[in-house]
Amino acid sequence: MFTKRFKKQGITGPKYKIFYRNVNEIKKKKRESQHSILDLNSNDVFPRVYPHYQQWFSQYGETFLYWNGAEPRLCIADIELAKQVLSNKLGYVVKAKTRPELRSQLGIKGLFHVEGADWVRHRRILNPAFSIDRLKIMAKEMVNCTLKMLDEWKKHRNEEETEKSAIKKEMDKEFLRLSVDIIATTTFGSNYEEGMEVFRVQEELKNFCTASLTNIFIPGTEYLPTPRNLRIWKLERKMKKLVKKIVDSRLQSKSDYGDDFLGAMLKSYESEKKEKKLSIEEIIDDCRTIFLGGYESTTNLLSWITMLLSLHQDWQEKLREEIFKECGKDKIPNSDTFSKLKLMNMMILETLRLYGPVPFMSRETLQDMKLGKLEVPKGTTLVFPLFKMHSDKAIWGEDADKFNPMRFENGISQAANLPNALLTFSTGPRACIGQNFTMMEVKAAITMILQRFRVSLSSEYKHAPMDHITVQPQYGLPIMLQPLED
Numbered sequence: 001m002f003t004k005r006f007k008k009q010g011i012t013g014p015k016y017k018i019f020y021r022n023v024n025e026i027k028k029k030k031r032e033s034q035h036s037i038l039d040l041n042s043n044d045v046f047p048r049v050y051p052h053y054q055q056w057f058s059q060y061g062e063t064f065l066y067w068n069g070a071e072p073r074l075c076i077a078d079i080e081l082a083k084q085v086l087s088n089k090l091g092y093v094v095k096a097k098t099r100p101e102l103r104s105q106l107g108i109k110g111l112f113h114v115e116g117a118d119w120v121r122h123r124r125i126l127n128p129a130f131s132i133d134r135l136k137i138m139a140k141e142m143v144n145c146t147l148k149m150l151d152e153w154k155k156h157r158n159e160e161e162t163e164k165s166a167i168k169k170e171m172d173k174e175f176l177r178l179s180v181d182i183i184a185t186t187t188f189g190s191n192y193e194e195g196m197e198v199f200r201v202q203e204e205l206k207n208f209c210t211a212s213l214t215n216i217f218i219p220g221t222e223y224l225p226t227p228r229n230l231r232i233w234k235l236e237r238k239m240k241k242l243v244k245k246i247v248d249s250r251l252q253s254k255s256d257y258g259d260d261f262l263g264a265m266l267k268s269y270e271s272e273k274k275e276k277k278l279s280i281e282e283i284i285d286d287c288r289t290i291f292l293g294g295y296e297s298t299t300n301l302l303s304w305i306t307m308l309l310s311l312h313q314d315w316q317e318k319l320r321e322e323i324f325k326e327c328g329k330d331k332i333p334n335s336d337t338f339s340k341l342k343l344m345n346m347m348i349l350e351t352l353r354l355y356g357p358v359p360f361m362s363r364e365t366l367q368d369m370k371l372g373k374l375e376v377p378k379g380t381t382l383v384f385p386l387f388k389m390h391s392d393k394a395i396w397g398e399d400a401d402k403f404n405p406m407r408f409e410n411g412i413s414q415a416a417n418l419p420n421a422l423l424t425f426s427t428g429p430r431a432c433i434g435q436n437f438t439m440m441e442v443k444a445a446i447t448m449i450l451q452r453f454r455v456s457l458s459s460e461y462k463h464a465p466m467d468h469i470t471v472q473p474q475y476g477l478p479i480m481l482q483p484l485e486d
Contacts, residue, residue, distance in 0.1 A: 013065035021067030087428030096362035110285030129264035183294035297357035304355035
């Protein structure tokens with residue numbers, strides 16, 4: 001039915017096998033792609049991250065239909081259509097269904113998955129937790145966590161290293177620890193150690209999820225007591241138990257619950273108004289959503305920023321000069337400092353364009369709808385490949401595949417030939433609630449590193465971005481850190 005309806009409109013796509021549809025072809029192309037290494041100066045990463053999309057775009061045009069098992073997916077590389085869908089407030093386009101493994105990570109009652117009135121209620125309650133005033137308080141925690149990381153670097157120098165020796169760090173791992181440290185502190189506050197245990201369980205659940213994403217999914221199999229499912233169930237029970245323990249501990253304290261994310265949610269638990277109240281189960285799942293979103297995407301964004309600054313030493317120096325001007329060489333920065341770092345902001349936005357942690361967005365149609373000139377039937381999953389759209393020369397200019405932060409000199413709205421063409425944090429009502437949190441966290445880390453070190457790529461680095469739910473360096477990010485001379 002789907003194939004015929006789209007074919008009448010001139011939309012085709014790859015051939016498929018009855019049971020597996022296009023899944024095996026996707027798996028094969030991704031395996032082959034992961035053996036390739038890109039040139040260090042190449043930002044044309046879309047063909048490596050999504051080789052099947054690259055081939056299908058060249059064969060079938062900017063819009064094509066393919067099948068992920070029994071799920072029909074319409075891939076659309078049109079930014080205006082993407083903005084139209086993502087900005088939809090009418091309720092007939094919703095978040096696409098996720099696999100059971102991903103639901104076990106984020107929980108089905110959290111902000112990521114709920115829709116309609118429930119989503120409005122969650123968002124209304126959580127918005128104050130991400131207010132500018134609260135972020136200013138959290139900025140202090142971000143700075144303290146970064147200081148702790150930098151102090152550890154000093155302590156763990158090899159014996160043969162002097163104060164002026166360059167040190168090598170696997171920065172993707174360092175940034176992961178930093179991001180987890182920050183999100184555990186800002187989410188769970190005094191329950192930091194328990195927060196770290198939540199992270200360890202969530203990481204194992206993520207690995208199960210990643211390993212199965214390209215496998216065919218047969219509805220109902222998530223209920224079978226297979227060894228894999230048994231392990232997922234056990235981890236999910238442990239996750240809920242850990243978060244509930246933290247929640248119960250905070251409730252028993254009979255205080256104002258604190259200024260962290262958990263405190264903001266617990267205040268809603270006591271509300272007598274239904275539209276301002278969250279249940280314990282909803283609070284637990286919102287904690288899981290904030291925790292995963294808070295460390296996964298930030299870790300990879302920090303990694304790609306560091307990689308680009310290592311390749312573009314001129315921009316590294318520009319940022320360092322700006323930091324010294326606004327903050328000095330040894331002053332501890334704060335939220336006011338970060339708001340003055342204009343070049344830093346431009347550099348982060350360009351990194352989000354070229355290496356945004358979220359490579360695509362998807363929505364599902366709940367009824368037949370008109371999208372541009374297309375008639376889209378109910379039950380279609382719409383897929384918007386951000387990497388493809390963010391490197392489109394018709395929109396971003398002939399230098400779309402080049403690193404050029406100056407394109408954001410006048411802000412996001414005027415950076416491309418179309419207004420507001422950067423969709424990394426989405427747009428419309430479901431735009432990422434944590435985008436300001438992420439931007440401040442990134443500015444804190446990069447500012448404090450550049451105050452102390454020059455960064456350059458280790459000779460061991462291999463340029464190989466890959467899809468691992470978020471886009472990350474396949475072989476890690478070994479970086480040389482040279483302490484700045486006094």
